[in-house]
Amino acid sequence: MSLKLAEVNKWYGDLQALKSVTFDLKKGEIVGLLGPNGAGKTTLMKILTGALEQWEGDIIFQEKELKEHLQFVQSNTGYLAENNPLYLEKNVHEYLLFIASLYKIKHSDLEKTLRQVGLEDKKKTKIASLSKGYRQRVGLAAALLHNPSLLILDEPSTGLDPNQMIEIRALIRALGKDRMVLFSTHILSEVESVCDRVIIINKGEVVADQSMDSLRKNQSQIIAVEFDYRVETEALAKIEGVEKVVNTFDFKYEIHCSGSQDLRPKIFDFAHDNALKILMLQQKNIKLEQLFQSLTEA
Numbered sequence: 001m002s003l004k005l006a007e008v009n010k011w012y013g014d015l016q017a018l019k020s021v022t023f024d025l026k027k028g029e030i031v032g033l034l035g036p037n038g039a040g041k042t043t044l045m046k047i048l049t050g051a052l053e054q055w056e057g058d059i060i061f062q063e064k065e066l067k068e069h070l071q072f073v074q075s076n077t078g079y080l081a082e083n084n085p086l087y088l089e090k091n092v093h094e095y096l097l098f099i100a101s102l103y104k105i106k107h108s109d110l111e112k113t114l115r116q117v118g119l120e121d122k123k124k125t126k127i128a129s130l131s132k133g134y135r136q137r138v139g140l141a142a143a144l145l146h147n148p149s150l151l152i153l154d155e156p157s158t159g160l161d162p163n164q165m166i167e168i169r170a171l172i173r174a175l176g177k178d179r180m181v182l183f184s185t186h187i188l189s190e191v192e193s194v195c196d197r198v199i200i201i202n203k204g205e206v207v208a209d210q211s212m213d214s215l216r217k218n219q220s221q222i223i224a225v226e227f228d229y230r231v232e233t234e235a236l237a238k239i240e241g242v243e244k245v246v247n248t249f250d251f252k253y254e255i256h257c258s259g260s261q262d263l264r265p266k267i268f269d270f271a272h273d274n275a276l277k278i279l280m281l282q283q284k285n286i287k288l289e290q291l292f293q294s295l296t297e298a
Contacts, residue, residue, distance in 0.1 A: 001027040001062060001149050003048075003180055008057035010043055010204075017043045018055070019204040027149070030176040032191035033184040035201040036296050041184045044201070045152055048182070049079045061150065075103075078143030082155040084135060088128035092119055092138055095127060096145065103146040110145065117141045117171060133164030140171065151181045157190060162280050169194050188289055189224075189282045198288065200295055207295040215288050221257040224248075225267055226280040235274075239266050254284070 003025040010018040018040050025031055035041050046052040048059070050070050059066035061073045087095050092114075100110050114120050117137045122130065127138060136156060143151060156172065157165045172194050175181065183195055191198050192212070200208040233245040236255060241263050244256040257263045264281055271278050 001180065002060075003062075003150060004058075004060040006058040006060075008044075008047065008055060008059060010040075010047065010052070010055045017204050018047075021057070021201070021204070021206055023199055023206060023209055025150070025180040025182060027180055028177060029197060030172065030181040030183055030195045032195035032198045033182055033201065034186065034188070034191060034198055034292060036186065039201045039296070040204040041201060042154070043204075045079070045154055045182070045184060048150075048152060049077060050074050075146065076149050078146070078148035078151045080136075080139045080143045080151075080153045080156055082158060084139040086127050086135060086138060089126070091124050091126050092130075092141075093123040095138065096123075096141055099142045100145050105145055109147070113141050113144050116144065116175075118167075131164070132159050133161070133167060136160065136164075136168055137171070140175075144175070149179050151175060151179055152184075153181065154184045155186075156183070157185075157187070188292060189284070192283060192288060200292060202296045208291055210291075212288075215291070221263070222284040223255045223257065223263060223267060224252070224280065224282050224284050225255060225278060226252045227271065228277040228279055231274070231276065236270070239263065239270055241266070251279075 005024065006022050008018055008021040009016065021044060033041050033044070043052065047055050050066075050073065053070075062076065064072055066073050087098070090098070096110055096113070114123055117140050119134070119137055119141060122134060127135060130138065140156070153172065157168050160168060169190070172181065172183065183190070185191060195212055197211050198208070198215070199206055228251065230251055231253070233247055233253070236242060236245040236253060241257050242255055243258045246254045246256070248254050255263070255267065262283070264283070267281065268278065
């Protein structure tokens with residue numbers, strides 16, 4: 001199972017939106033598509049989903065050429081758009097039944113998908129009354145109903161609160177185990193948390209294609225955390241493995257750590273022992289930040 005792009009170009013009049021884009025995806029791989037606004041990410045996704053048909057180059061999906069086998073490619077591709085259009089007046093089950101009817105999917109597959117994305121208890125709930133996080137789950141369910149081998153996600157965590165973001169990230173990681181996932185975002189921490197590999201696109205060109213392991217190798221560990229209450233930096237510095245703590249803003253801190261051990265569990269324990277709530281917790285990939293800035297700066 002693979003997706004291969006070779007020398008893909010797209011013009012809008014005199015503007016070249018994509019310039020010789022070349023990369024490949026493999027089964028079980030979650031690839032982050034990073035880039036500033038206007039870099040060409042949306043154009044690329046529209047081509048892959050068949051929404052744009054006028055382009056140059058080669059795209060091979062499971063050994064079939066996209067232009068010649070568009071219907072086959074679309075039938076094996078799931079897409080979650082950034083604005084996630086839904087029929088708000090329908091309940092979850094009604095909406096997904098409607099989507100399933102378009103694909104001629106059996107009822108048993110629908111129930112399986114509801115379980116997969118954690119919507120069993122919400123299937124009779126009107127979409128209008130769901131939280132943003134659950135609406136994203138409905139969008140994911142709609143993208144997964146036909147069991148696609150390629151899943152394209154456009155900013156899936158936009159507008160979610162920290163807990164919802166954690167849930168959606170975990171769900172995406174689980175979904176990526178047996179399919180290809182292209183995960184478009186402009187948030188570096190999303191790539192760090194979810195992806196196996198990152199592709200950076202700038203002004204229509206692929207300017208970097210690296211594994212996350214290579215970007216993590218030999219770099220110092222920095223953990224960004226936000227509590228619901230101010231904490232003395234000296235108290236955080238007493239956590240075993242912490243070298244330095246910087247109060248970056250208000251209740252936000254950057255914790256610099258020694259060694260390669262992931263200290264996030266210890267920070268969870270610190271918060272629990274001190275009756276604190278964690279509003280945000282993530283590892284910062286300094287190499288990824290530096291790479292992104294160096295390749296996309298004006």
